[in-house]
Amino acid sequence: MQIFIALCTGLLFGIGLIVSGMFNPAKVLAFLDIAGNWDPSLLGTPMLLPTANRIDQPLVLGSLTFGIGWGLAGFCPGPALVALGTGELKAFIFVGAMLAGMAVFELIEGTEFPVRPQPTAHR
Template sequence: MPIFTALLAGLVFGIGLIISGMANPAKVLGFLDLAGAWDPSLMFVMGGAIGVAFVGFAAAARRKQTPFGAPITLPTARRIDRPLVIGSLLFGIGWGIAGFCPGPALVGVGMLQPKALLFVLAMLAGMGLFEWRRRTAA
């Protein structure tokens, strides 16, 4: 049952990304182009997503486990440190260049978008590099 629930949640999330335009890099880049032909419509998508996440995190904070018995672990770090700032900058730069962030990029791969596949490969390489760096630094 947990696999079916994850599949269903992923499908709903992916369909939501497609309907909202988040899986369309041109729409995302139009939203990020404040000096040009700015398209503010994704602001409402993000506002809705923040509202849903707020409710979800509040509900999760009151529970110890999921309905399937898995433990719920929420992030505890609150400090804004150098790795967080650098990671945020890299994320934002990548989003601004490619018009993809991880979720919409995976949807784009499913829609057979070559740029999405390239983005996901670069994302996986970056994740691997981060993990390698973390292991060698320890």
């Protein structure tokens, strides 16, 4: 079973690399060239930079919460998702807590992340 999970995880990761364009060294180098002609298209969607430029209480509290969670669990979101594929129990706990925290944030803030409108078929 462990080999099957590793195979599925590897296939999913490989497909993600292909879809994102990370198999193309020129695209990766352009993404990493932040001091030159930076190309953020590796992220797949238009880059929307925040317009807020002040340090406020929600930013500080969110940063502290993220840092405390990272320090306690030893995971940040990306590697935690990868660790799910290894069957790591701590990763399942961390991801569950992360999703719960995101849901609580949505309830408190009453905002939703923007969703792209789906194209409609013309009849």
